[in-house]
Amino acid sequence: MSRAPARERLRALLLIVPLLAFLAVFFLWPLWTMMMAAVVDDTVSRVLPRTAASIVSWNGQDLPPPQVQQALVEDLRQAGDQQALGETVRRLNSAVSGFRTLMTRTTTAVRDEGNAATIDLANLDRRWQEPRFWLALKDAVPPYTDRNLLAAVDMKREADGTVVSEEPGVSANRLIMIRTFLVAGIVTLACAAIGLPYAMLAAAVTGWKRTVLLLAVLVPLWTSLLVRTTAWFVLLQNEGLINGALQAAGLIDSPLPLIFNRIGVVIAMTHVLLPFMVLPIYSVLLSVPRNLMQAAASMGAGPLRAFWRVLLPLSLPGLLSGSLLVFMVAIGYYITPALVGGANDQMISSVIAFYAMGTANWGLAGALGMILLVVTVILYFIYGRLSKSPQVLGA
């Protein structure tokens, strides 16, 4: 081959590299950081490195050998970072209650004593004779943990290593996950029910009628998501337009509860996501020859039969990719449920935001985020396969 293609390839590479680097640092790295927060737990092994190294050899049956105890004493004496130490103690205390006082006492004693050899932990505090405290320490040492991922689906690991479900009432993550998929499913169905006839209509008419129908879909897509949600917020209120109109018409006596509940979330999300359903179906129908329905009619099929046997099967690919798209976007929604939904309509995103911003529980936020991310990316790749060109918007 000549040198020209090689040079061309190099030029293409140089043009792509800046964006690739940018996205690697500011897109992939954050996602990686979040996922690592879910599975890495190195607070204990960083603060107590010697203990971490020696406790591995302990069989976990009776008390650990003296060298493990000496390593712990040495680690506590060397521990300089008080904040990290405090975090370690908190982590251990959450595994076995009472660990906090035990560690505080031990640390003080170690600091007061000059020489490591003189300290006998069992003498210092009887609790060091109980294997459960040592077991908790051993459990906390490995830098990788599945604790957060299990907690994300309401499971936990027992002391003997078996995985069991959390008692009901302790955590509601599984419920929220089921709710997220349920709401996304309802919204997808609602979008399909409205979007399919709409897209067929838009594809069937011509001229200015088609332009108007398409603009009605595209204009909301261009206007801000926040503005659309605001609009629904105002409309759905008890004193809002919808209730006002219904009451004025004498259809209802007291306002319908439309906001801060599931109905409001479904209405608002369906409206917001409808373009994602209409556009794929419409673009599929555009490629259907216009005379196909006439052909079906000339073969003796009634309009209903022609629709059922010809038009509907032909629009299925569009319906499928539209549904995938709506479902995929819906499961990650935050703004609309946060504003229009009540306490029982919050979806995974809201829970992640709560753990991250409210309680700074990065591990659990990361684990839930990882689940949501994996589901979304899988759906996206299926969608990309189905629709050949993985474009989300017809921008």
Added chain:
Amino acid sequence: MPIVAILPLAFTSSVFLTYPIEEYSLRWFRELATADAWRLSIMNSLIIGLGATLLSTILGTLAALGMRTRTLPFTNLLRTVFLLPMVVPAVVLGVGMQMLFVRLGLASTYPGVMIAHAVLCVPFVIVSVSASLQGIDPSVERAASSLGATPVTVFRRVTFPLALPGIISGAVFAFATSLDEVVITLFVAGPNQRTLARQMFSSIRENISPTVVAAALLLIIGTLCLAGLAALLRWRQERIALRAAP
């Protein structure tokens, strides 16, 4: 439709968001222009939007040019990866960015928010620029180089002017995306980087007043102007393409 229904409420003189409107006034627009929180947030939206647009347009245009000739393997995979920011749930990306930005010292800074927005804007630039590059007939460029133009000259005098409408409409989309972004901003911005969208979000949650509707109207007018500009450019480009390939 729901949007049209609420917009008149921006002009109410009452503090309640109810019909019928007794008296029309510009009271809530004055509030937008004078209240510190709102004025600052509008300024912030413009600053951050411009920064994010500049960054994403440059990076996205370069990459779209690089992917154009399909000389590299995995172009399709690259494309999929470049469009990923559009589908990754915003909260997930927000949590990750917050953690990373604290470590990098970018949390609660203007560059940090601009970068975060630019990540979300890049897909729109790529889609728009790629589409306009596809519309360019390669024979025009071949003709230019056969007439003795160097590759740089071909790009500067032929390719770039033809792709410009696509680049500008990509930038417009990027700016609109940044204007509307709430979730990522919630995670990476500090109180000083509060944008208009962010301010709207929290005032809907805390205490909704006609100011929010007035702000919404402002946003709509802004995005409609931008969308109009983009449509105009695309129309112009189609005309150019028609003329270039008779």
